[in-house]
Amino acid sequence: MVQLRKIEKDLNDLFKISELEQDPAFGRFIPRVYDPIEFDWKSTFEKDFTSRFNGLMIRGNDEVRTVYMAVFPTDQVLESFIDNANEGDLLFMHHPLLMECGDPRGESGRGFVPIKEHYLQEIKEKRLSIHTCHVPMDYHKEIGTNMAIAEALNATVIERFLPYNNTGHVGLICEIPTTNTENLADHLKETFDIPYIDFEGVQQKEIKTVAIVAGCGDSVEDMKDAEVRGAQAYITGEIHCHIDNEYGRKKYKEMMQYVPDTNMSLMGVSHSASEYLVMKTQMSKWFQEQYPQLNIELIPQHRWWL
Template sequence: MESILYLGSRLNDFFEIRDLEKDPGFSRFIPMVYDPIEFDWKSYFEKDFTTRFNGLMLKGTDHVQSVHLAVFPTEEVLETFTNESQPGDLLFMHHPLHMECGDPKGNWGRGFLPIRKDLLDKIKDKGLSVYTCHAPLDYNKQISTSLAIAEQLGAKVLEEFVPFANGYAGLICEMNTTTTSEIIDSLQSIFDIPYVDFEGKENDRIEKIAIVAGSGDEVTDMKIAEAKNVQAYITGEIHCHIDNEKGRRKFQTMMDYVPNTKMSLIGVSHASSEFLVMKTQLYTWFNDNFDVAVKLIPQNKWWR
């Protein structure tokens, strides 16, 4: 059992939360989804969180027996957490909002969605805590969303790319010679997904890859990687499948680029690409450093 104040302080220090004035993404997305529905998020969430948009979001009772790890606060994840937790337990997530990203073989998504107030109230009423770590978990030098993928692929990091907040979200890596088909088979197994989103060329000799966990559907970043002789670009999302004007515009920009690339472009879903760090690096870190039980809350469907 640990104190929530001690856990929060250790997390803040390890991920250097206070070195980042505000998260570049969620400082925009949280007001964007909550203000139109007139939810007073500034008074509901912890004060420091409402300026930094990382860190302790909801503070429950003091003693933490279990830490639960998830990526998005989907209704299914929050119901699991509230049903399987004890007062004081902590939910550690990458995102403070759910993002419905869409399915390359199914429906397009709605983008960022607010957490229902009754679910937030349920968390508060039970004395539970929520801590989210977005940008700092993407660029940390020891534990990060992209590093976890490199480790599972047995890839050696050569350099960072994709500037993001106080660091870099992407990695250029080398790995043992493989093929597009072999990488796809490995990724489907690692991420427990039924299929990948694929564009570009199928290559029979791949030795250099780029890894960008989460939303990697940026043509500018792909061109930088290709200029560094990368043969496969692995990310959460190759395409934006959010059903709005911006999403459709980004999708078309990618389709204009696809015929001209020699890389294999492989998407494994936004959520699964970022859950890997939870079940590998973070699971081990919490177990090794704290007197708490560590529990994983995967989504029952990664493409959604």
């Protein structure tokens, strides 16, 4: 067993959570999602989390035997955690909210949706814990969502781009072993365990330089920036916004207007799969090295395109 407060401190130190006063994304989205349904999230979540929106979100028993890891709090992920965890166990995730991003070959998503209240009640009753780390994991220079992808591609980081809130960069420009669009797509499908990628742009006969932006990468301006920096392929979670609302349709239209002008291969591997890789590789290794007495359990989503 390991004390929760030690794991909490070690994770906060690793990702320098105290240096980010407030997560820019979830500082907006958590109130936007919970306030309209009149859910008292400020009392439900840990006090520091309700101002910082990273770190320990729910505190259970202080003796941890097993750490579970996932990306989004989907119903499937939370049910698996609640059903299998013992008192004191910890769920470590990248996101504190579910984001339905949509399936390029299926249904559109709803965007951010709240965790169902009964799951939160069951987690508290069972004295389980949840810790989440969002943007500090995206811009971390060693263990992070983007660095895990670079590692899987045997890539060398040339430069970092896409500055985020004056705290770090959430994009990488990398050199990879020479390949082409078809082979790179096959590699990505295997790496992320996905049935297909979302693709736009040009089929390249030779690719040596790629941009990596884990998560939501459907920004025309960011893609233009990457291409200026020499990227021949742009690897991200989402190249299109498949959310069924006015914002989603606007973003999709902007991207389709840009696509004919790019010379890059644009490759989306799903938002969740792009950010799960760090859990599967780097974070699993980190937990095992830090706490060899703990059990480590991964909770992959049944559907990566969600």
